[in-house]
Amino acid sequence: MLALPALMAVGLLRHSEEYALPPGFYGLSSVMVLLALMALARIASIEQLRYQAAGNGETCWDWTGFRKCARCARN
Numbered sequence: 001m002l003a004l005p006a007l008m009a010v011g012l013l014r015h016s017e018e019y020a021l022p023p024g025f026y027g028l029s030s031v032m033v034l035l036a037l038m039a040l041a042r043i044a045s046i047e048q049l050r051y052q053a054a055g056n057g058e059t060c061w062d063w064t065g066f067r068k069c070a071r072c073a074r075n
Helices: 003-009 028-040 058-064 070-074
Strands: none
Touching: 003 028
C-alpha cells in the first residue's frame, strides 16, 4: 500500500481520462489501480485473483517477501 502513492506520483493514471470504457464497465482508473496492486502483490493473472482471500492481513507479509519469525508464527 505504501507503493501506491509513488506509482500515482510517476503518472499511473496520467492518461486515464483520455480513454473511456463503455457504460456498464469499471472506469479505466479503477482497472489500472487494480492491476498495479496485483503486480505489487505478485498476482500473475486476473484468474489467480479469484483465489486470493479478501482482507486477510496475514498474507500482506507474504506479499512483501518477508518471512515470519518463529515467535510470530506461534501467535
